Amino acid sequence: MTSFVGRRRETAQAVRLVRRARLVTLTGVAGVGKTRLALRVAAQVREAFPDGVWLVELAxxxxxxLLAPTLADVMGIQDRQGQRSAMDVLADYLEDKQxxxxxxxxEHLLDSCAVLAGELLRVAPGVRVLAxxxxxxxxxGEYLLEVPPLSVPDPEQSMTTRSVARHEAVRLFTERAALARPGxxxxxxxxxxxxxxxxxxxxxxxxxxxAALRVRALPVTEILAGLDDHLGFLAVGNRIAVPRLQALRATIDWSFALCSPLEQQLWARASVFAGGFDLQAAEAVCSGQGIARxxxxxLVAALVDKSVLPRTRDDTDPVARYRMLEAIRQYGEEQLAASGQQTATRARHRDHYRWLVTWAEQEWLGPNEQAWFATLRREHPNVRATLEFxxxxxxxxxxxxxxxxALFHYWVRSGTHTEGRYWLDQALELDPEPSPQRAKALWTGSWLALLQADMATGLSLLEQGRALAHQLGDEPTLAHTTLGFGVAAFFQNDLDRAVPLLEDALAHHQTLDDPTGVWLALISLTLTTAALGNPDRAADFGEECLALCDSRGAYPSTTYPLWALSFAKWLSGDRQQATRLIRDGLPATQQFDDRWALAHNLETLAWITEADGRHTRAARLLGAAHTIWRTTGTLPCGPRFFVPFHDHCKHHIRxxxxxxxxxxxxxxxxxFTPDQAIDYALEETSEQVIRPF
Known part of the structure; x- marks a missing residue:
């Protein structure tokens, strides 16, 4: 958002190192510009990496x-299988990438970052790391480049305005001061x-x-005097041993001193946010105890003016968001701890994000589900901070x-099953007492385990959830555990057992007026009855599910019933209708970036296309599906029931x-990228179709 000043020598050095070495680490003190330099270098070398440049912000x-799952999440790798570690899934995906x-x-995750970087570089020869x-x-094999401070002129030497302005530090001060005071x-x-x-x-x-931003209110002589006062204080107190860190600390100290008492309180309280926040969150978390809502x-506007809270740009988000630089946030965290208000502020932070995820849960299978999904994506770091608290x-x-x-649907549709299970496992261990919250967490954890093909854990959690639900008289949990047992039976290819369980769960969810439970049951019944050779019944279930989505305005949620219906039509021999249904459902997969749904659609479309005699196109679709499957950490065609169809298709094309x-x-x-794969699947092909009479 601001110009990049200087650093020509360091940029050229770093570019040369990245082109030559597998791992390059930019080191230096806080505030010296390591991140800005890394982004500059990454932009300059982007063309050298066919599979892209990926920024993983760890602050x-x-x-x-959660380091490996976070990296996987950034790269869109959704670990659906669950039988392997996130590191193994990453390694498998990256092994042939450049x-x-x-x-x-x-720095705060040093050992974990070292292990992750070392392992990925070992198994993926085309991957390079800039840290x-x-x-x-x-x-x-790590190459180091220390990022030095900007060049500063020597006041003992004769200076002209032109010679002074050539130095990087002066140029930076001048450019930022001109933003604060034009001219x-x-x-x-x-x-x-x-x-x-x-x-x-x-x-x-x-x-x-x-310091440069102070020219808005102060002449440069007074800015210098203010810095002298704070640096002298630090030198006497010897609070920080490294002189350059003293300089940064003095600047932040001075910025803090120039704030009003209420601005100082808001600065400190806003330090509990992770990854940014909006005004609504600031009002909920930072008000109280002396600050009126x-x-x-x-107060936020005042801190924006002082560049304590830079506003971040996101063209996809109509709501303004704010994010502290890490050094400023850590300073605020120190002030909050010293104030004795840290626990109370973090409790308000927890309450706000508990409200947010609870509200989002109610919006699934509704007209606002995509907007709420995007909100949870943006607030994922704050959700993590809340759960850690x-x-x-x-x-x-x-x-x-x-x-x-409450985040069940988010964990599933974002592909972050592993992280969801991580938090659930900890919470279940820490709170073993019977409660409705524990009952819901048990069935949620069971579903996440089943979707990752961890049948033993999934079934164990279902048993515990069912027993606790009977003890508490918890009907919603009973419905979900019955549904879970039905899905487990389907995944194990026990179709005759699966159908009655799923029908029982459907009736139970309908009685409870639980639309998301009904949606899950209808999709499962569509697939299971189709697999049993009853296409008409499967079609009824699928159409009922689509009608449910339509009645609630939940367009993105149509992708699963459309695919399930397509699978049923494919089994019944109606390839034309099966193709139409997939093409209707594919665009919806983009709404949540749902790789699992996309892979199933591409896979099924490949089977249909092969049966139509378009073998080259079918092979390309299989290749596209293969890449998407790898990003999900799942077997190359999903649950084992679908393996024979995949193998049959591949054999005939070859x-x-x-x-x-x-x-x-x-x-x-x-x-193909996911978007390119969708475009290819949707376009009409000109390939000649040759079918024997």
Whole structure:
């Protein structure tokens, strides 16, 4: 959002290193500009990586165990299988990729980042890593580039305005000051003072930017005096040993001192947010204990003006969002801890995001489900922070159960099953007492386990959930556990047992007026009855599910019943109708970036296309599905019931085309992005269809 100043030498060095070395770490003190340099370098080398450059921001992540799942989430790799670690899923996906990973802010997860980088570089020869960290990772083969402060002129040497302005620190100060006060420029009257400011701040970009913004209200001589006061205080107190960190600390201290008492309180309280927040969240979390809710907007606006809370740009989000730089957030965290209000503020943070996920849960299978999904995606770091509080603060584990279980549909549709299970496992262990929250968490965990093909855990949790539901008289949990047992039977190919369980669950959910439970049961019954050879009954279930989605305005949720209906039509021999249904449902997969649904649609369309005699096109579709399956961490055609169809299709295409043509077409499809795969599946083909009479 602001210009990139200087760093030509460091940029050129880093670009050369990234092109030559597998792992490059940019090191340096806080605020020196490691992240900005890494992004600059990544942009310059992007063309060298056919599979892209991926930025993984780690500042808001506090759990080591979520490092690999977070990286997988950034890259759109949805671990549906669950039998392997997130690291194994990543390794499998990346083994033939040529891409650059930018791991930003590794210092607080140093050991985990080192293990992850080392393992991925070992198994994926086409992957390179560019890391930023205040400390080296310590991985074999790591190349280091220390990011120095910006160049500052020597005040002892004779200076002209032109020679002073050539130095990076002065240029940065001047450009940022001009943003704060249009028309500001370095001249013969202020150049010596500006040089002293930049030297006082040791050329640290973040400190210089904060100081430059003061020209809006102060002349440069007073800015220098303010810095002298704070740096002198730090030198006497010896609070920070590293001089350059003293300079940054002094600048932030001074910025804090220039805030009003209420602005200082809001700065401190806003430090509990992770990954950004909006005004509604600020009003809920930062008000109280001396700050009126109606005053929060003005206080936020004041901190925006002071560049404590930069507003972030997101063209897809109509709501303004704010995000502190990490050094400023950590400073606020210190102030909050010293105030004695940290626990109370984090409790309000928990309450706000508990309200948000509970509201989102009610919006699934409705006209606003896509908007709420996008909201949860944006707020994922804050949800993590909330769950961490619940599972580390004594007496809060039950709230953790409630929040994690309410996110069931989000965990499933975002492909973050593994993370959902991680939080659920911890919360279930910490709060073993019987409760409705525990009952719901048990069936939620069972579903996540089943969808990852972890049958033993899934069935165990279902048994526990059913027993607790009987004990509590919890009818919703009984309905969901019955449904879970039916889905487990289908996954195990026990179709005769699956159908009555699913029918019982459907009736139960209908009695409870639970539309999402009905939706799940109808999709499962469509697939199961089709597999049993009853296409008419399957069609009835599928049409009923589509009617439910239509009545509730839930367009994105139509993708599953449309695919299930297509599968039923395919089994009955109606390939034309099966194709139409898939084409109707494919665009909806983009609404949630649902890779599992997309893979099923592409896979089934490949079977249909092969049966129509379009073998090259079918091979490309299989290749596209193969790539998507790999991002889900699932078997190459989903649940084992579908394996024979996949193998039959692949065998017939290879027989028709020959090994070389099949491989070429298949590899062509593997290079499609998800959007390209959808476009290819939707377009009308001009390939000639040859069918024997």
């Amino acid at each position: 808001a992540l506090t759990e080591d165990k 891409l650059l990973l930018v791991l930003d802010n590794c 930023t960290s205040r400390q080296v990772l310590g991985v074999a 500001f420029a370095v001249d013969a009257h202020n150049r010596a003072t500006i040089v002293r400011i930049c030297r006082r701040l040791d050329g640290i970009p973040l400190a210089i930017e904060l 109606e005053d929060v907007f003005e 619940c599972l580390t603060e004594p007496g809060q584990a039950r709230a953790g159960l409630e929040i994690t279980a 027989a028709a085309l020959g090994d070389d043509q099949f491989t070429a077409a298949f590899q062509h499809g593997t290079r």
